[in-house]
Amino acid sequence: MVENRPFLTFVAHAVLIAGVVVVAFPLWVTFVASTLTYEQIANVPMPLWPGDQFLANYGQVLTAGSTKGSAAPVSTMLFNSLVMAVVVAVGKICISIVSAFAVVYFRFPLRRFIFWMIFVTLMLPIEVRIIPTFKVASDLGILDSYLGLTLPLIASATATFLFRQFFMTIPDELAEAARIDGAGPMRFFVDVVLPLSRTNVAALFVILFIFGWNQYLWPLLITGQESMYTVVIGIKRMIVGGDAATEWQLVMATAMLALMPPAAVVILMQKWFVKGLVETEK
């Protein structure tokens, strides 16, 4: 603080509180709606204080799903989302850390070519190659499977760059010492590079977990059976069109269940989250 201006400090707090309230408002309405009966929501305006249907609504969606839209239990969807988020995050980290290691610590023909090949994938988001990617998945017979849900999303240019960038900062002396001691490349990778990369891996995991959990278009295309829906897809299937026909209290309970896990990851692992976010964009 350069100077003491009580009025400006007051304005700053006021603006921030207003920001926090606006940001949190939809979440509060969602939470309240998830504890009401359908009649209470339909009776405009709905109350802004939680009702007593919390257990009933959450119990219903977790075990049985909605009655008018998708009838798949949300617990299955949450499990699918968890599998997808964890496999995508771990898979991306594994394949990019080894390929970054190869690109940094070896000289081999095609090295530049492979590096550029990975780089170009940044320019091919799933949205621009929807139908052919779907065809590939269907030719491989991996529609409606965990493999189909995760494998196509596992290639990652950003993670590879992050690790490459980080490996460049590892002092050459460490690799030299390892070589003098007779350690081969894999020994060096496991005993030196991996332990040094721990914080990068943690930061990246947080970002990629959220990325995987929140995927929408790809699961939408590739899942046909309700048992394979992720929760983000499932919620959309519960909205059957028209305010009157949708069981909003159940949709809102599902929305809370869908957004809590990644939000908890962001809040509890804030340090890693900020580090991951800032570094993957460099």
Added chain:
Amino acid sequence: MEKRVLFRSSWLPYLLVAPQVAVTVIFFFWPASQAIYYAFQLQDAFGLESRFVGLANFQDLFHDDRYFESFKTTAIFSGLVACSGIGISLVLATMADRVVRGALAYKTLLIWPYAVAPAIAGVLWAFIFAPSIGIVTYALQKLGIDWNWIINGDQAMLLVVIASVWKQVSYNFLFFLAGLQSIPKSLIEAAAIDGAGPFRRFWSIVFPLLSPTTFFLLVVNIVYAFFDTFGVIDATTQGGPATATQILVYKVYYDGVKAADLGGSSAQSVLLMIIVIALTAVQFRFVERKVQY
């Protein structure tokens, strides 16, 4: 930049890059080349035969008013999302940089929407703005505003912009805050000694020094509005009413998956790829040489 100390092996590096290369070729390059191939083909109504038609699919697109309409919608949408998102988060970050007490609490309470999936963000806002039962709709009616995004195109656009910005503010906020905290305090103090008030200091020193961050966020936000907002739109307006919120990505999906027009959709995909390549090139040029004063 290259490493001086290297390992030698004729086969190990290939083994290490193999998984990444395999996934990249199978799920990125092969589909992308297929998209380019289909863009020059015309399929018959039953999808049994296709023949080479050269640039006909592209010519159709350029003669299609709806495609230009979609371009315009995308431009308006991404302009609104980028500008309002950046503006709001700059104000919040400047304030958060100023306060001492409660700074961490504010930060935590402002960044969590990053974790919310675009589709869920859409559902949340669609609910509070729902035409018959929405709580904000009710408040607007009390103020004499007739709100129904299901039939009013401008209101539908406003809804998807609000939902998209709400989700993106947290991201911009973190980057602005990091940018603000990296500005040397001595500069601000020197200006204060010279008699510059808080607003003068902001416009003459802080804002210019933040320009690399602002420009970076502008590109990121445009990319976000182009592609990542698919979930917001599909969960709320689905491009409607009519085509009021049908952005380019949604049109590719709609024409390809719902309307089964493979050639037309692929031609749009190819044009989108060109847009992404241009945006990425801008982004990387900028990362190399930051905008500075």
